Amino acid sequence: MNFLKEIDWFPFWLSLKVAGIATVISLICGLTISYVLAKYDFWGKDWLDAIVTLPIVLPPTVLGYYLLVLMGRKSFIGLMVKRIFGTDLVFTWRAAVIAACLVSIPLLIKSSRAAIENVDVNLEKAARTLGLSETKILFKVTLPLAWRGILAGVLLAFGRALGDFGATLMVAGNIPGKTQTMPIAIYDAVQSGNYVMANVLTILVSLVAVLIMVVGTKLSKAKFSYQEFK
């Protein structure tokens, strides 16, 4: 196991950090969007639905390029961030977080929207006639009954965030020790002939991905289990 010592673990930890933060942000934004999409009818709903799922079909490089234009050094957002925080957004790990958010949020929305829509509306109606406010209904009825699907979405989102290559490369670049995430590090390692590094990271990413898929599928498949509430 001596070869493990030669490996640079920075990309691994960076990827975990980026994917973790991105998943939390995706959860907050994605859950709100999926609740709105599941419960309300409004003008332009189809468009909102299309736009938030677009990252699934768009090439990551295109997404990355959008982000680059939107928050580059000369863009409005870029200038604002520079003025307020005194730092650039692009080519930092924060840009990687934003890229990871963007590519992972559609998966979370798809899964949690389905889960929320699956909750029998009559249960929510019953709660309403029993005098519970809409907020209480959300926390006492809807979320407790939809959490499986939401959790499955969170796992998928985390997996996708962990594995992003194209969008991250475009906005965060490939700066070893600063913005180099696992997938980019693997590319780099293969390019420079460092196959030990490439193999170890590849196996690691694959294991995490398999684990996520197994647990995620189990969660979305399993019938509602009553035992867990005891």
Place this chain on the structure above:
Amino acid sequence: MKILIDVVKKFKNRNKSNFVLKASLEISEGLTVLFGHSGSGKSVTLQCIAGLIKPDSGRITAGERIFFDSLKKINLPPQSRRTGYVFQEYTLFPHLTVAENIAFGLNNLSKKDKSVKVDEMIKLMRLGDLGDNYPHQISGGQQQRVALARALVTNPEILLLDEPFSALDIPVREKLIMDLLKIKDEFMFPIILVTHNSEEAYQLADKVAVYDNGEILQVGTKDEVFYRPKNRSVARFTGTKNIFKGRIVRLENSEAEVRTDLFSVKMPLKQWFDLGKEVEFCIRPENIMIVKPGKDLSDNLKENVFEGEIVNESCRGAAYYLEFKIETKEKKFNYDLIVQVPAHVYQKLDLKNNRFAKVSLKKDAIHVFE
């Protein structure tokens, strides 16, 4: 307390023609049944009262309280209407126990007060020691009793029941109906029940509103609706079965004779009867008697007697429904009358073998549509 409903609600369907509910109804204490086919608007009316569906226009009031008024722009949220609502499919919270389900609507009470009230309800609804069970662990009838308890424990001012028995087996249904009648006597609030089952409607109702295609055809006591339906549609929905068209051919002091294509019958005179006028009339299957051979008939029964043949039959537990063909030259229909005979009469007269019989249409029971 009086509930006044006068609402219009349009539903747009992409393919089908639009459905419009126009309901105007006055409801007081006792049990009111909204009766009609599925999709006739009765359930929508119920949800409008509970505040689960917002009408397009109109007004709903309960006593002094205004639930909805499109002119004054009032739309009380369901949370503050104080209605108890019971759904067809039980609709218990699957992640909560029976006791937690019942306690769900008790918000501002201490833990102790909650459990006292829940125990009370568990006793009232015969739920015994099921308090710690989850909904999927108990039977359909028990689940529906929990749903009733959950609604009752919040002290609603109106109880709304949406086809509460249709998912249940018959013996369970009968028991639950008894429970409901008990609740009716105990709580003294208006109960509104939606059903498509005419027997259930007759069994439970103090008052019936008959729905068809978004409109209320008739509102009245159950006897009015079942025995004196306003028109052909109401008669059909309430199972009157024998509906005829005829012409008034003779008028006397107290009775009129009406001739149809097949036969002529005598019926009580109405003020608006005119000679030659075309009328529609009906008689319920249970008001047609099979005449026992050789028996003397009372005045009410002896006038509209016809001979004929039983051509078909179906047995529904305690009663037989016989398809009866009056002996005439006309062979237009397979049968002319539907006769309901109690099973013991069917056996006594041995109708299985004696297919030729005499029937009598009870004169007073013949109802003419105005």
